[in-house]
């Protein structure tokens with residue numbers, strides 16, 4: 001009888017272990033390996049529907065700097081398309097059309113990025129997905145927050161197209177293991193914020209939470225099973241130069257002024273704003289960083305393009321006031337499908353266009369109206385060219 005009891009206990013322990021391993025694998029696969037061996041829901045030879053082709057050609061017929069009524073109509077059509085065609089990411093039929101639009105747009109962008117050689121003194125940038133940007137000059141090609149393989153797996157290829165990959169923080173919509181693995185294969189420099197964190201497994205996916213008593217960021221990422229050999233973790237206010245590109249990190253907080261989440265929130269993770277000098281062009285990318293303990297003095301910097309996380313007019317105004325000297329603002333973090341249909345309420349052009357006035361940023365409580373800052377909403381895969389830095 002004692003033996004039986006003992007066996008029962010062992011069985012129980014064994015079952016608990018099985019369940020734990022199963023949950024562990026599930027959690028791991030959700031966040032970091034979601035599409036590693038990517039079982040895409042969709043066959044490679046799937047053809048875009050008439051709707052997808054039509055919207056894609058509408059987008060192709062205008063450009064980001066176009067300020068006509070036609071352009072505005074296309075931006076609204078893009079919103080409408082997402083609203084009517086996107087249910088969730090759980091099954092193929094719930095986002096097939098949206099997948100095909102992203103695929104069509106990104107496949108073209110990948111081809112362009114590969115084939116484009118940018119003359120000295122110029123910069124070309126592509127908007128990819130969420131806050132993902134690729135900027136290319138005659139010297140180097142860099143990527144910010146390239147992520148989204150959970151919607152379109154081949155987006156991972158972009159990791160191999162950049163000399164440097166800047167990651168604002170370790171959340172899945174900015175930090176994408178599939179992109180990173182391609183980047184590592186191609187010897188891309190990978191940049192991440194430094195800071196003390198602990199790995200929190202209490203939620204569905206592991207989170208790296210700020211913790212003064214924790215471990216260094218690179219060690220925490222290693223704990224999650226990702227090889228960080230050769231990565232660079234930048235400390236707040238530190239500037240590094242690699243491959244001829246200089247990068248300065250500013251440490252922000254992952255919460256917007258309108259949120260009242262406590263500091264001990266699971267989303268409280270080190271987030272960098274990156275200021276990059278690429279061949280004389282100044283690029284400033286906020287990631288999901290909003291607040292600062294001490295606002296850095298951006299007025300001394302040349303900011304050609306200011307990539308912001310758009311949430312609403314007030315936050316936009318806060319961003320404007322921190323960097324009024326920026327030449328151009330690009331509102332990002334729109335149409336991020338991993339956040340679910342909740343984005344329909346805020347993360348759409350329909351909202352971001354409240355601050356749009358003939359290609360310039362306009363704010364409720366700021367004069368002049370519009371401001372002198374250009375404001376350029378971009379759709380997936382679109383590109384923009386800048387010329388002649390006077391550094």
Ligand SMILES: [Zn+2]
Nearest residue numbers: 171173174288
């Ligand atoms: Zn985000």
